[in-house]
Amino acid sequence: MAEDDREHVVDPEAGVIEGEDEIPRQPAPPLDPYTPEPGPRPGEQRAFSLMRWGWVPILVAALLILIALFR
Numbered sequence: 707m708a709e710d711d712r713e714h715v716v717d718p719e720a721g722v723i724e725g726e727d728e729i730p731r732q733p734a735p736p737l738d739p740y741t742p743e744p745g746p747r748p749g750e751q752r753a754f755s756l757m758r759w760g761w762v763p764i765l766v767a768a769l770l771i772l773i774a775l776f777r
Contacts, residue, residue, distance in 0.1 A: 746754060
């Protein structure tokens with residue numbers, strides 16, 4: 707008997723497909739309301755790109771402190 711000729715019997719009351727893998731039918735879970743968006747919105751993208759420039763004054767201050775320490 708070939709794999710394709712195998713017959714699957716469906717019992718609607720049990721909600722289970724009989725065969726090699728018995729998978730119970732369950733309703734889909736409700737969507738999670740706290741799922742994050744796939745990416746930043748246009749205004750957030752600009753804010754995040756400007757935040758990257760915040761590292762420049764921090765690095766300059768660290769460089770000045772290191773120069774003062776080693777003089």
